[in-house]
Amino acid sequence: MTYEPPAHVRIFDTTLRDGEQSPGFSMTMKGKLKMARVLSALNVDVIEAGFAAASPGDFEAVQAVASEAEGPIVCSLARVNERDIDRAAEALEPARRKRAHVFIGTSPTHREHKLRMRKGEVLDAIDHGVRHARQIFGDVEFSAEDAMRTEKTFLAECLKTAAEAGAKTLNVPDTVGYFTPEETFDVFSYLIDAVEPEDDVIFSTHCHDDLGMAVANSLAAVRAGVRQIECTINGIGERAGNCAMEEAVMALRTRKDTYGVTTQLDTARFYEASRLLEDITGEKVQRNKAVVGRNAFAHEAGIHQHGMLSNRKTYEIMCPEDVGAPISSLVLGKHSGKHALFARLEELGHEVGIEAREPVFAAFKLLADQHHEVSDDQLRTLVSGASNRV
Numbered sequence: 001m002t003y004e005p006p007a008h009v010r011i012f013d014t015t016l017r018d019g020e021q022s023p024g025f026s027m028t029m030k031g032k033l034k035m036a037r038v039l040s041a042l043n044v045d046v047i048e049a050g051f052a053a054a055s056p057g058d059f060e061a062v063q064a065v066a067s068e069a070e071g072p073i074v075c076s077l078a079r080v081n082e083r084d085i086d087r088a089a090e091a092l093e094p095a096r097r098k099r100a101h102v103f104i105g106t107s108p109t110h111r112e113h114k115l116r117m118r119k120g121e122v123l124d125a126i127d128h129g130v131r132h133a134r135q136i137f138g139d140v141e142f143s144a145e146d147a148m149r150t151e152k153t154f155l156a157e158c159l160k161t162a163a164e165a166g167a168k169t170l171n172v173p174d175t176v177g178y179f180t181p182e183e184t185f186d187v188f189s190y191l192i193d194a195v196e197p198e199d200d201v202i203f204s205t206h207c208h209d210d211l212g213m214a215v216a217n218s219l220a221a222v223r224a225g226v227r228q229i230e231c232t233i234n235g236i237g238e239r240a241g242n243c244a245m246e247e248a249v250m251a252l253r254t255r256k257d258t259y260g261v262t263t264q265l266d267t268a269r270f271y272e273a274s275r276l277l278e279d280i281t282g283e284k285v286q287r288n289k290a291v292v293g294r295n296a297f298a299h300e301a302g303i304h305q306h307g308m309l310s311n312r313k314t315y316e317i318m319c320p321e322d323v324g325a326p327i328s329s330l331v332l333g334k335h336s337g338k339h340a341l342f343a344r345l346e347e348l349g350h351e352v353g354i355e356a357r358e359p360v361f362a363a364f365k366l367l368a369d370q371h372h373e374v375s376d377d378q379l380r381t382l383v384s385g386a387s388n389r390v
C-alpha cells in the first residue's frame with residue numbers, strides 16, 4: 001500500500017516551548033498569553049504551550065493558554081513517563097482541544113550517555129508512555145529526540161512502536177541541526193515506507209538551525225510526504241533556533257508549484273506576530289531577515305527602485321500585504337537614482353523643474369554620502385535650498 005499524504009500541512013507552533021527555553025527569549029505569563037492570542041489569530045493548528053512537568057511556572061502557562069485558546073489544539077511536552085504525562089493532562093484539563101507530546105532520546109549518544117538504556121528498554125518506554133498517554137488523550141504525538149543521529153532501522157522501530165501504541169503524529173526531530181535537505185528527504189522517504197502509517201497517522205518534522213538549514217530541511221521533509229512542520233515565530237529556539245514559521249509557510253505558499261500543499265494560516269498576521277515577539281522578549285530580528293525583517297520589502301539601489309516604480313514584481317516575489325508588512329519602501333540613500341528621488345519629491349508636493357533637476361540630484365548625492373538614509377525633512381530642506389540657487 002502506498003502512503004497518500006493529504007494536501008494540508010499542519011503548522012505546529014513551539015514558540016512558547018522550544019522558543020521560550022532558549023537564552024534571551026524567556027517570557028512572562030502575560031507575554032505568553034499575548035503570544036498565544038496572536039498564534040490563534042494566525043490560525044496555527046497546534047500551540048505547544050510549554051512543558052508542564054518542567055516547573056510550576058510552565059505548568060501555569062500551559063494551563064492559562066489551555067483555558068483561553070479556542071481554535072488551535074493546545075499541547076504540552078512530556079517525557080514518556082507517567083508523572084510527566086499526568087502533569088500534562090492536569091495542565092491541559094481546561095483545553096477545548098488538547099494533545100500530549102511525549103518524547104524520549106533514541107540516538108546512541110542519548111541512549112548511552114543521557115538515558116543509560118538499551119534499545120529494548122527504549123522501545124518498552126515508548127510503548128508504555130504512549131499507551132499511558134492514550135488512556136487520557138485522544139491525540140498523542142511521539143517524538144524521537146535526536147532522531148536524525150539514530151540508526152535508521154532502530155528509528156523506524158521506535159516510530160512503529162509509537163504508532164502501534166496509538167500515537168497519531170510521529171515527529172522526527174533534527175535536534176542538533178545536523179542534517180542537509182537531501183538527507184532529510186531520503187530519511188523521511190525511508191521512514192514513511194518502513195513504518196507504513198495508517199491513514200490517520202502523519203509524520204512531522206522539527207528542525208533546528210545550527211547549520212542554517214532548518215527551513216530548507218523542513219521543506220525537504222514536506223516533499224517527502226511529511227504533513228506537520230514544527231516551527232517558531234522569528235525562528236527562535238534552542239541555540240541557533242528552530243525552523244522559522246513565516247519563512248517555511250511563505251515558501252510553501254509562494255512556491256505552491258513545487259510543493260503542491262496548503263496551510264490554513266492567515267499569513268497577513270506574520271508581521272504583527274513577529275513584532276509582538278520582539279516587544280515581549282526585547283530581542284530584535286535581524287534587519288535583513290526573510291519575510292519579516294525591516295529590509296524584506298525595502299529597496300535602495302537605483303536600478304531596483306526604477307524597476308519597482310514601474311512594476312513591483314521586478315524585485316518582489318511576494319507582496320508586503322501578504323504578510324501584513326508596511327508597504328514596500330524605496331529608501332533614499334547613496335545608491336538611489338533620479339527616478340526614486342523625483343518620485344518621492346513629487347509625493348512630498350515638490351515638482352522639480354527640468355532646469356533644477358541636475359543641481360538637486362547632485363546636492364542629494366552629496367547629502368546621501370554623509371547619511372545612511374535621507375529623510376523627508378532633509379529632502380525638503382535640500383529642494384528649497386537648491387531651487388533658491390537656480
Ligand code: KIV
Binds near residue numbers: 018103146173175208
Ligand atoms: O529538538 C528536539 O528534539 C525537541 C523535542 C523534545 C521535540 O525539541
Ligand code: ZN
Binds near residue numbers: 018173175206208238
Ligand atoms: Zn527542539
